[in-house]
Amino acid sequence: MGYILEVNNLEKNYGDFVAVNKINMRVNQGEVFALLGHNGAGKSTLIKMILGLVNPTAGEILIDGLQYGPKSKDIKNLIGYLPERMNFYDNLSAWETLTFYAKLKGVSSARCKEALEQVGLAEVKHRRVGAFSKGMQQRLGLAQAIIHRPKLLVLDEPTTGLDPIGILELKEMIRTWNREGTTIFFSSHNLSDVQELAENMAIMNSGSMAAEGSLAKLKHDYKLMTRIEVRVSTDQIAMISSLERGANTMGQFEIHDNTLSCYCESQEKMAILQRLLKEGVEIEDFTVEEPGLDLVYQQVMK
């Protein structure tokens, strides 16, 4: 499928301060990709360089194979952008605001109607934006970001400040646009949103790229194991103890009282459970605990 975004050895210095330090990153066409990192890690600087708003000190950015320069206008048509904070004119209605953006992007006003419907603002399109809640302003921000049907939608901390229903609805919109073929690139501090939405992610730390890949890859890289706990009846303890001692070792495992805990790669868990059943272990109950992005993030930041 190829990459919609390629970043090669990208650097940004502000005087002596290195805000982005030789970053490499790949975003596949059609995926949802998340950018994570602590405050001041360099995420916004990276996003601004991707958008062509800040010039890199060194390195290369390719958007759908194109580089900024003579092709800048073509690149800008490929990208839709929702900044962390949008500043609208309070006295304009949602419709007037969006038709303004439509003109800027050379899009017909018929498309404004569709975009307002997609973000759920069609009913209130003649209301003043100054009277909109944070969530409604966010929706209007999304409408201007998608109005020209971009191939790459860049969202800077899109869930910040939204209430729980607003967050659920935003996630649904992201999924819908992604299903329709738009690549989504978003920055976030919310690990559960990232875990839920992103197929791949990049974690920045003090301007550098600390880790990149899918959650499964990062769990593997940082050796974070899945834990299976199997409870057996007391008369089976001798049997599971013999498993521990015998030739049938299965990854790491420990026994406490009548509970067997196994640590394995996530994809091995079913094989381990099947193996226990085959050995004649009568399982009374079991739980599977997968390490989440929070643990991965902690490890990366160490």
Ligand SMILES: Nc1ncnc2c1ncn2[C@@H]1O[C@H](COP(=O)(O)OP(=O)(O)OP(=O)(O)O)[C@@H](O)[C@H]1O
């Ligand atoms: N125009 C600028 N001049 C000087 N330093 C800057 C400038 N813009 C950003 N920086 C510095 O670069 C570093 C990275 O900032 P950036 O805004 O990219 O971080 P961030 O990861 O987006 O943080 P947050 O999560 O808080 O938004 C920070 O130390 C910031 O102070």
